[in-house]
Amino acid sequence: MKTFLVILSSLLFIAGTVPYLVGVIKRRVKPKIVTWLIWTLLTSISLVAAIYDGQYTTVVLLTCSAISTILVVIFGWKYGYKKFERLDGLCLIGAIIGIILWQIFNSPWVAVLASIVIDIIGAVPTLVHAWNKPGEEAWISFYLSFMGAFCTLLTLESYAITAFAYPLYLFCSNLAFSTVILTRRRAKRIEMS
Secondary structure, eight states, X not given: OHHHHHHHHHHHHHHHHHXXXXXXXXXXXOOBHHHHHHHHHHHHHHHHHHHHTTOHHHHHHHHHHHHHHHHHHHHXXXXXXXXXXXHHHHHHHHHHXXXXXXXXXXXXXXXXXXXXXXXXXXXXXXXHHHHHOGGGSOHHXXXXXXXXXXXXXXHOOOOOHHHHHHHHHHHHHHHHHHHHXXXXXXXXXXXXX
């Protein structure tokens, strides 16, 4: 059962990327490149920490997540929002401070916790974008990633921070993004009625 859930988790994360990329190519989805770059960097840091700590179920999830985020950066570079705004700069500074703190402590679990905090900061531009322009985000991609993280959480055999913290964060953050997008779309439709 565990193997099935690990495979399902991976497939859900990869499947979640497909509608997002299709939306980007069709110019319906407009990713905030700063956020996706930060997510790529942080997922990669957490991936290395999970490998270092031997948390291989989490490694599978984070590998799929890293591949997904870098694909959005690559495809979004042409069609996404590359304009660097003040909020983007503040979030990037916060992310850099977090990375410096992680380097000072030099610990896998500190790396994961720092990555989560930095990830939250880095998510702010996309969350603001999803709030203001929910039609330019693909809720289904975040929902499938939420489900992938849920499957990973069901397979964990360790309660080490490097095992559960990032999947739990991905579970919560992707649920939050899909909820915000759907709620704001509904609110905008009601406003237009």
